[in-house]
Structure formats: structure tokens, C-alpha cells
Amino acid sequence: MENIKFYKYHGTANDFIMIEDRDKSIEKLLTQDMIATWCSRKFSVGADGLILLQEDKKSDFYMKYYNSDGNESSMCGNGGRCISQFAYDQEWIAGRSMQFMAVDGLHRAIIDEEKVYLSMISVPSVxxxxxxxxxxxxxxxxxxxxxxxxxxxxxxxxxxxxxxxxxxxxxxxxxxxxxxxxxxxxxxxxxxxxxxxxxxxxxxxxxxxxxxxxxxxxxxxxxxxxxxxxxxxxxxxxxxxxxxxxxxIGPSVRVFEGILFFSKDSIALL
Amino acid sequence: MENIKFYKYHGTANDFIMIEDRDKSIEKLLTQDMIATWCSRKFSVGADGLILLQEDKKSDFYMKYYNSDGNESSMCGNGGRCISQFAYDQEWIAGRSMQFMAVDGLHRAIIDEEKVYLSMISVPSVxxxxxxxxxxxxxxxxxxxxxxxxxxxxxxxxxxxxxxxxxxxxxxxxxxxxxxxxxxxxxxxxxxxxxxxxxxxxxxxxxxxxxxxxxxxxxxxxxxxxxxxxxxxxxxxxxxxxxxxxxxIGPSVRVFEGILFFSKDSIALL
Missing domain, CATH: 3.10.310.10 (Diaminopimelate Epimerase; Chain A, domain 1)
Structure with a gap:
């Protein structure tokens, strides 16, 4: 892996590194150490998590979510709002409404001018x-x-x-x-x-x-x-x-896009 | 100001947003709030400081340094090592050695393969x-x-x-x-x-x-x-x-380059 293109989004200060990975080729190269390094705030990009935007056969896309420690994790609602905005900004989907798969099942999302509406799983009992x-x-x-x-x-x-x-x-x-x-x-x-x-x-x-x-x-x-x-x-x-x-329901902000100068050194430094 | 190109460097985990500002046109547009927002770790890029690489009449460049709170500050040694690496990476200077002006006077720097050597002001007494x-x-x-x-x-x-x-x-x-x-x-x-x-x-x-x-x-x-x-x-x-x-003397790492999607909203959110 040489340099890697990424985007940074935040939803009410929950911030994420977003990467397009249509064919899951990037997922295959990622290691837990790499993700943890990139999410480290002083040594690298810094984020609460890393999200891959991937193709899904039955919905508009798949949301693959990693915690900042590099492990896959349970559902992240603000991450779900941010990846919906990302898919919209990248023109992965034709309109402003979409459905996508995540670790806890199917979600629907609608992008309006300033907010993202994200459907969450039902709660049958408390x-x-x-x-x-x-x-x-x-x-x-x-x-x-x-x-x-x-x-x-x-x-x-x-x-x-x-x-x-x-x-x-x-x-x-x-x-x-x-x-x-x-x-x-x-x-x-x-x-x-x-x-x-x-x-x-x-x-x-x-x-x-x-x-x-x-x-x-x-x-x-x-x-x-x-x-x-x-x-x-x-x-x-x-x-x-x-x-x-x-x-x-809430805002999602595209903060910047970047190209990460990937090197083994940058991981060894952590 | 629309979108703005920047680079992120760190020197032993002291991290900086670097911007080329040859003619000081960017400096004129920056406000304290903008810098503080961009340096905020969850809402924006996140950094310990922001450094402008500017033209200087008597040396290779001028280092304009702002703290993460948006105020100009006294000399930052790791920032000085990072801007030297940045000037070298951007090919502002012909060779691996340079001299530049900062708030505390003239500095010399030499880039070797893995480290930056930065001259610091003399200390006449302790x-x-x-x-x-x-x-x-x-x-x-x-x-x-x-x-x-x-x-x-x-x-x-x-x-x-x-x-x-x-x-x-x-x-x-x-x-x-x-x-x-x-x-x-x-x-x-x-x-x-x-x-x-x-x-x-x-x-x-x-x-x-x-x-x-x-x-x-x-x-x-x-x-x-x-x-x-x-x-x-x-x-x-x-x-x-x-x-x-x-x-x-120490390492300086170019982590990524980015384009900041500048908007008033992103500042209002802070």
C-alpha cells in the first residue's frame, strides 16, 4: 500500500476517517495496528473510528466500522450518519435517500440540507x-x-x-x-x-x-x-x-479530504 | 476563502498544520477563531499549532507560528524542525541545508535521511x-x-x-x-x-x-x-x-496532505 485517499467527517464531534473500498481490496490490506495508528490523534490523522464504504449486493452499500483501537465494533450511530453523507457526497447513490447494511442489520438514511436522518434498529424491550x-x-x-x-x-x-x-x-x-x-x-x-x-x-x-x-x-x-x-x-x-x-437526526460535516503518506515508519513510531 | 490546501507533519508527536503562504495572502484571511477551529481535534483537522511557510527577503523563508488557541506564540523547536522538512519536501530550497527567520531570530537547518538538525538560539546564562x-x-x-x-x-x-x-x-x-x-x-x-x-x-x-x-x-x-x-x-x-x-535533532514525519472544506458553518459549530 502506497498513499491512501481518505476523507474526514464528524457528526456532533464524533469523528471518522472514511475510505472508499468498493471491492474490499483495502480491507484486505488493513491491519489492526494500521487503523490504530491512523486514528491516533498526535501521530497521524486522528479519529474516533475508521469506516470503509463498501459494495453490498442487497442494499446501496455496506458500512464496515472499526473502533480507534483497530477492532471491529458494534453499531455507531453518528458513524452511520456520516457514512450516509459520505455516500451522498461521493455520488454513490442517485438521490437523497438510501439503505445500507451494517453490523446490526439494515438502516435507511435521508439527507436533507443540513441534517442526516438515520433509521436505527427497533428496541423491543427495555x-x-x-x-x-x-x-x-x-x-x-x-x-x-x-x-x-x-x-x-x-x-x-x-x-x-x-x-x-x-x-x-x-x-x-x-x-x-x-x-x-x-x-x-x-x-x-x-x-x-x-x-x-x-x-x-x-x-x-x-x-x-x-x-x-x-x-x-x-x-x-x-x-x-x-x-x-x-x-x-x-x-x-x-x-x-x-x-x-x-x-x-443531526448534522454531519465533511471536514477535509486527504492523502495519507503511508509508510511502515509511521506505524513503528507509535 | 474557499477550500484550502494544507499538510500535516509531526515531530515526536508535536503536530502541525502546514500551509504554503508565499505572498502572505493566506495570513491576511486567517482569524484567531479559524486557526483555533482547525486545530480542534474532534471538530476539524486537529493540531498543536498552525505554521505558515512564507517568503523572507533575507533568508530562505519565514516561519509564522500560531498556537492551537489561534494566537501567535514564542519559538516552537519541533515546529521549526517540521517546517524545515516541509520546505525541503515542497522544494522551496535547492539543497538539504537552509536558514530561516522565526519570531526569535535566524535558524539554520539541515535535513539528513531520517532527521532534521535545527540550530537554536544561544543561551547566554541560566x-x-x-x-x-x-x-x-x-x-x-x-x-x-x-x-x-x-x-x-x-x-x-x-x-x-x-x-x-x-x-x-x-x-x-x-x-x-x-x-x-x-x-x-x-x-x-x-x-x-x-x-x-x-x-x-x-x-x-x-x-x-x-x-x-x-x-x-x-x-x-x-x-x-x-x-x-x-x-x-x-x-x-x-x-x-x-x-x-x-x-x-530528531525525526520529522510528513503524515498527510489535505484539502480543508472551509465553511463558516464549521467554525460556528465549535
């Missing part, structure tokens, strides 16, 4: 852990409502993620607070093992938890969520503790 | 603050020898940088340790107000302090220094507590 809500929105999430001002999210997240219930599989920990119809949240992400500015699947989990926690009746909702990286919203249909027709 | 050494190597530095394992550099650095002596001007704080001819160091940088993986002018300050602290006789020296971002070395001539012919 379980409880004390006062907290626990569910899988593509990735596993724990949501607790508390006073955000009094919380050290790194400390709190670590305590919960490594307790005996979640230690082996890991979980993403969200602390949220509701004030005047606006839900604010902070997320501790497993894999990163620290706070991140925004988490798409976590935003969906918080929206669902907020509807349950405020005892909303069955119906259609749009919940606005404030993350450290910006504003997102979640549309969904509630039926008891099942949620369907879920959409994650 | 003062003391208790057991610590204090000097200006292009930027002001405080150096203390201690057990690195027992030091919290962020905590220690903050305490010293904000004490009554240094509070108004600020100072860079280096804690160093000598073991078997290898000097290891950690740096708290003013401006960043946190630990950085490597600091060029700090490395020079630590090399000088190590020669004084071990009571070396006058003469020519090359001191190897280990930083969190990699290995550097410093050559210098010692005459009592004055140091001349100082060179900072």
Missing part, C-alpha cells in the same frame, strides 16, 4: 438495573437520570462499566438530565474507556429512557438531546416499553 | 529557582530533576506555572530524570495548559540543565533525551553557564 434503563440500540447502553453538574462522568462510567454485571461484555454508560423539554447527556464509551463528546446509539437510548422515565403514553415522539458535541434529535414510536420507527 | 534551572531557549523554561514515576506532571506543572513568580508571563515546566546517560523528561506547556508529548525548546532546556546539574566541564556535548513522543537529541557547546552552537 430492562432495569435499579433506577437505570438498560437496552441495546445497536450497542448496549445503560442510562441513568441524575444531576449532571454533580457527576464526574469518567469516574461514574468506569465504576458502572467495570462492575460485576457488565465487566465481561462492557457497556456504554449515559448520565442524563431533563430540564424544560431539553434532555442533556454525557456518555462514557466502552472501547474508548473515557467520555466522548457524542454517541449516536447512546442518544437513542437516552431518548427512549426519557420517554419511559416521564411516563409518556404510547404514541409518536421527537426528543431533542444536547450532547457536548452538539444537538441531536431522536424520532420514535412508543408502544409500552417497545420502540419502533426510530430515527437519529 | 538562572536558578531553588533547585530548578530557568532559561529562555526561544521560549521560557523551568527544569527540575526529580523521580518521574512519582510526579503528576499536570498537577506539578500547573502549581509552578501559576505561582506568583511565573503567573503573569507563564512558563513551560519540565520535570526530568537522568538514568545511565539517558535523560527522560515530561513537559507541561503554557498555552496548552497541560502535558504535551514533546516540546523542542523544552528538550534544549533539559539538555542544558542536565549538563549543569552533573557539573560537566566546558566542551562540546550531545545529549540524548527521551520524551513521550519519541527520541530527540541536543548538541551544544558549554562555556561556564553559557551555551552556544545549539542544535535540536
Amino acid at each position: 430492562s432495569r438495573d435499579g433506577k437505570a434503563y438498560v437496552m441495546n440500540t445497536g450497542s448496549p447502553h445503560y442510562v441513568r437520570f441524575d444531576n449532571l453538574q454533580e457527576i464526574d462522568i469518567d469516574q461514574e462510567g468506569k465504576t458502572i462499566r467495570y462492575n460485576s454485571t457488565y465487566n465481561s461484555e462492557g457497556i456504554n454508560v449515559n448520565i442524563a438530565e431533563i430540564k424544560k423539554n431539553l434532555v442533556s447527556m454525557q456518555t462514557y464509551e466502552r472501547g474508548v474507556e473515557a467520555e466522548t463528546f457524542s454517541c449516536g446509539t447512546g442518544t437513542v437510548a437516552v431518548a427512549i429512557s426519557s420517554l419511559l422515565d416521564t411516563n409518556q403514553p404510547n404514541g409518536q415522539y421527537e426528543v431533542k438531546i444536547s450532547t457536548k458535541g452538539g444537538q441531536l434529535s431522536v424520532r420514535c414510536k412508543k408502544h409500552e416499553d417497545a420502540f419502533v420507527d426510530i430515527y437519529l | 538562572s536558578r529557582d531553588g533547585k530548578a534551572y530557568v532559561m529562555n531557549t526561544g521560549s521560557p523554561h523551568y527544569v527540575r530533576f526529580d523521580n518521574l514515576q512519582e510526579i503528576d506532571i499536570d498537577q506539578e506543572g500547573k502549581t509552578i506555572r501559576y505561582n506568583s513568580t511565573y503567573n503573569s508571563e507563564g512558563i513551560n515546566v519540565n520535570i526530568a530524570e537522568i538514568k545511565k546517560n539517558l535523560v527522560s523528561m515530561q513537559t507541561y506547556e503554557r498555552g496548552v495548559e497541560a502535558e504535551t508529548f514533546s516540546c523542542g525548546t523544552g528538550t534544549v532546556a533539559v539538555a542544558i540543565s542536565s549538563l549543569l546539574d552533573t557539573n560537566q566541564p566546558n566542551g562540546q556535548y550531545e545529549v540524548k533525551i527521551s520524551t513521550k513522543g519519541g527520541q530527540l537529541s541536543v548538541r551544544c557547546k558549554k562555556h561556564e553557564d553559557a551555551f552556544v552552537d545549539i542544535y535540536l
Whole structure:
């Protein structure tokens, strides 16, 4: 592999290296070390993850997602919004609506002028852990409502993620607070093992938890969520503790395109 | 300003956005907010600083250096090594040796296969603050020898940088340790107000302090220094507590080139 063309996108400060890999030839050359190096913020490009845009036989494309540690991971909602924007910007698809496969199944996306609407997997049920809500929105999430001002999210997240219930599989920990119809949240992400500015699947989990926690009746909702990286919203249909027709909605920004001067040295330096 | 071409370099994990600006037309368009946005790691390119490569009437080029907060700053040694490599890679200069102007005066640089040799300003005298050494190597530095394992550099650095002596001007704080001819160091940088993986002018300050602290006789020296971002070395001539012919030596890596999709939105998002 000589030089490699890439693009950098961010969705509410969740940032990704995007590479076109129609025929999966790049996937074959990638190693875990390479991805980890490229995602390293001071030695290389720096990103929360790397996403390959690949051909899929039954949908418009396949989203192949790697965490910044170089491992494949569970679904990333902001990454899903960014790859949809990327596929649109690269003219992979004819119009503004598309469907694509990811590790957790089929997603639909619509690009409007300023936002990307991304369908997320249904949540058939929500379980409880004390006062907290626990569910899988593509990735596993724990949501607790508390006073955000009094919380050290790194400390709190670590305590919960490594307790005996979640230690082996890991979980993403969200602390949220509701004030005047606006839900604010902070997320501790497993894999990163620290706070991140925004988490798409976590935003969906918080929206669902907020509807349950405020005892909303069955119906259609749009919940606005404030993350450290910006504003997102979640549309969904509630039926008891099942949620369907879920959409994650927010901006996606193409920041720059680049050519990486690939060399073994740059990896050895890490 | 529409799209803008840039390059990303790092010198022992001190990383910089490099832009060719021969006629200073880009400098005229830059604002502090723009630079701060571009240096922001999750929303944009991400870097410790931005450097413009500009024409200079009396030398090969001028190094215009901005901190990641968008302000012009004092000399950056790793930045000086990176811009020398950049000028060479861009074929601004005919050979492998050059001289350039920066905020602290004239520097000479030589590019060899794997390293950049950068001349640094002379240090006519070193003062003391208790057991610590204090000097200006292009930027002001405080150096203390201690057990690195027992030091919290962020905590220690903050305490010293904000004490009554240094509070108004600020100072860079280096804690160093000598073991078997290898000097290891950690740096708290003013401006960043946190630990950085490597600091060029700090490395020079630590090399000088190590020669004084071990009571070396006058003469020519090359001191190897280990930083969190990699290995550097410093050559210098010692005459009592004055140091001349100082060179900072280490690798400089061209990581990628990019085109930034400049928009007001991307700044408003920060």
C-alpha cells in the first residue's frame, strides 16, 4: 500500500476517517495496528473510528466500522450518519435517500440540507438495573437520570462499566438530565474507556429512557438531546416499553479530504 | 476563502498544520477563531499549532507560528524542525541545508535521511529557582530533576506555572530524570495548559540543565533525551553557564496532505 485517499467527517464531534473500498481490496490490506495508528490523534490523522464504504449486493452499500483501537465494533450511530453523507457526497447513490447494511442489520438514511436522518434498529424491550434503563440500540447502553453538574462522568462510567454485571461484555454508560423539554447527556464509551463528546446509539437510548422515565403514553415522539458535541434529535414510536420507527437526526460535516503518506515508519513510531 | 490546501507533519508527536503562504495572502484571511477551529481535534483537522511557510527577503523563508488557541506564540523547536522538512519536501530550497527567520531570530537547518538538525538560539546564562534551572531557549523554561514515576506532571506543572513568580508571563515546566546517560523528561506547556508529548525548546532546556546539574566541564556535548513522543537529541557547546552552537535533532514525519472544506458553518459549530 502506497498513499491512501481518505476523507474526514464528524457528526456532533464524533469523528471518522472514511475510505472508499468498493471491492474490499483495502480491507484486505488493513491491519489492526494500521487503523490504530491512523486514528491516533498526535501521530497521524486522528479519529474516533475508521469506516470503509463498501459494495453490498442487497442494499446501496455496506458500512464496515472499526473502533480507534483497530477492532471491529458494534453499531455507531453518528458513524452511520456520516457514512450516509459520505455516500451522498461521493455520488454513490442517485438521490437523497438510501439503505445500507451494517453490523446490526439494515438502516435507511435521508439527507436533507443540513441534517442526516438515520433509521436505527427497533428496541423491543427495555430492562432495569435499579433506577437505570438498560437496552441495546445497536450497542448496549445503560442510562441513568441524575444531576449532571454533580457527576464526574469518567469516574461514574468506569465504576458502572467495570462492575460485576457488565465487566465481561462492557457497556456504554449515559448520565442524563431533563430540564424544560431539553434532555442533556454525557456518555462514557466502552472501547474508548473515557467520555466522548457524542454517541449516536447512546442518544437513542437516552431518548427512549426519557420517554419511559416521564411516563409518556404510547404514541409518536421527537426528543431533542444536547450532547457536548452538539444537538441531536431522536424520532420514535412508543408502544409500552417497545420502540419502533426510530430515527437519529443531526448534522454531519465533511471536514477535509486527504492523502495519507503511508509508510511502515509511521506505524513503528507509535 | 474557499477550500484550502494544507499538510500535516509531526515531530515526536508535536503536530502541525502546514500551509504554503508565499505572498502572505493566506495570513491576511486567517482569524484567531479559524486557526483555533482547525486545530480542534474532534471538530476539524486537529493540531498543536498552525505554521505558515512564507517568503523572507533575507533568508530562505519565514516561519509564522500560531498556537492551537489561534494566537501567535514564542519559538516552537519541533515546529521549526517540521517546517524545515516541509520546505525541503515542497522544494522551496535547492539543497538539504537552509536558514530561516522565526519570531526569535535566524535558524539554520539541515535535513539528513531520517532527521532534521535545527540550530537554536544561544543561551547566554541560566538562572536558578531553588533547585530548578530557568532559561529562555526561544521560549521560557523551568527544569527540575526529580523521580518521574512519582510526579503528576499536570498537577506539578500547573502549581509552578501559576505561582506568583511565573503567573503573569507563564512558563513551560519540565520535570526530568537522568538514568545511565539517558535523560527522560515530561513537559507541561503554557498555552496548552497541560502535558504535551514533546516540546523542542523544552528538550534544549533539559539538555542544558542536565549538563549543569552533573557539573560537566566546558566542551562540546550531545545529549540524548527521551520524551513521550519519541527520541530527540541536543548538541551544544558549554562555556561556564553559557551555551552556544545549539542544535535540536530528531525525526520529522510528513503524515498527510489535505484539502480543508472551509465553511463558516464549521467554525460556528465549535
